[in-house]
Amino acid sequence: SRRLSQKTILITGASSGIGRSTALEFARTAPDCRLIVTARRVAALAELKSCIEKEFPGVSVLVYKLDVSNQNEVSGIVEKLPPGWREVDVLVNNAGLVKGVDQVGSISPTDIADMINTNIVGLISLTQEVLRSMLSRGGHGDILNVGSIAGRDGYAGGSIYCATKAAVRTFTEALRKEMVSTRVRIMEIDPGQVETEFSVVRFRGDKEKADTVYA
Numbered sequence: 551s552r553r554l555s556q557k558t559i560l561i562t563g564a565s566s567g568i569g570r571s572t573a574l575e576f577a578r579t580a581p582d583c584r585l586i587v588t589a590r591r592v593a594a595l596a597e598l599k600s601c602i603e604k605e606f607p608g609v610s611v612l613v614y615k616l617d618v619s620n621q622n623e624v625s626g627i628v629e630k631l632p633p634g635w636r637e638v639d640v641l642v643n644n645a646g647l648v649k650g651v652d653q654v655g656s657i658s659p660t661d662i663a664d665m666i667n668t669n670i671v672g673l674i675s676l677t678q679e680v681l682r683s684m685l686s687r688g689g690h691g692d693i694l695n696v697g698s699i700a701g702r703d704g705y706a707g708g709s710i711y712c713a714t715k716a717a718v719r720t721f722t723e724a725l726r727k728e729m730v731s732t733r734v735r736i737m738e739i740d741p742g743q744v745e746t747e748f749s750v751v752r753f754r755g756d757k758e759k760a761d762t763v764y765a
């Protein structure tokens with residue numbers, strides 16, 4: 551795609567699943583783009599970088615360790631990026647997680663905080679940082695938030711996760727209206743069930759249990 555030519559694209563949660571596939575898809579469709587792949591697990595990001603550089607030698611990949619739930623890491627992130635990588639054209643807010651299947655009354659405060667701080671606060675904070683930079687450069691760019699069908703239709707055992715995705719949805723809607731007179735485009739993709747590490751994380755590493763979800 552010529553529209554993505556030379557663009558700098560920052561993807562959160564690129565170490566696995568949908569984020570990793572998104573990075574590969576950008577590389578395939580825009581073989582001269584510049585990808586900032588972020589997540590907490592940098593070894594997986596390094597593996598992705600070498601995989602992309604081997605298959606798409608025109609793509610530049612920057613591995614950047616980022617825990618979106620850590621306010622200190624998100625704050626001032628644009629200035630913390632190396633020179634030449636600070637003008638982000640496309641932000642893909644994909645990082646997200648679910649913890650457990652506990653029902654209301656039995657959900658641990660840690661799980662609640664993890665989901666809210668990652669899926670909502672992290673997404674909002676990073677959006678603020680990158681949006682400010684987009685607006686200061688004339689007001690153009692693309693922000694793509696990964697929601698979920700779970701944000702439209704809550705299910706038993708998923709109350710907090712579903713609520714975080716409903717928050718992503720209304721945050722995205724409001725932001726889109728705020729940006730209507732600019733050339734910053736605000737998008738959301740709400741996937742259905744996708745077999746990734748999502749359920750492995752939900753069941754705290756129990757791969758066998760995770761596999762039954764997709765059986």
Ligand code: NDP
Nearest residue numbers: 563565566567568590591617618645646743744746747748
């Ligand atoms: P995965 O578990 O495979 O990937 C999740 C990604 O998010 C990982 O790269 C992980 O990286 C990253 N991540 C988690 N917490 C943080 C954090 N605090 N800071 C930075 N990165 C973080 O799951 P999916 O690919 O399925 O999930 C991607 C998105 O898609 C999520 O927002 C999820 O809610 C959404 N989604 C998933 C669906 C599904 O059925 N799989 C359906 C609908 C939406 P690391 O651990 O290295 O930090």
Ligand code: 8X3
Nearest residue numbers: 698699700708742743
């Ligand atoms: C993930 C969809 O139904 O597996 O967002 O929770 S579900």
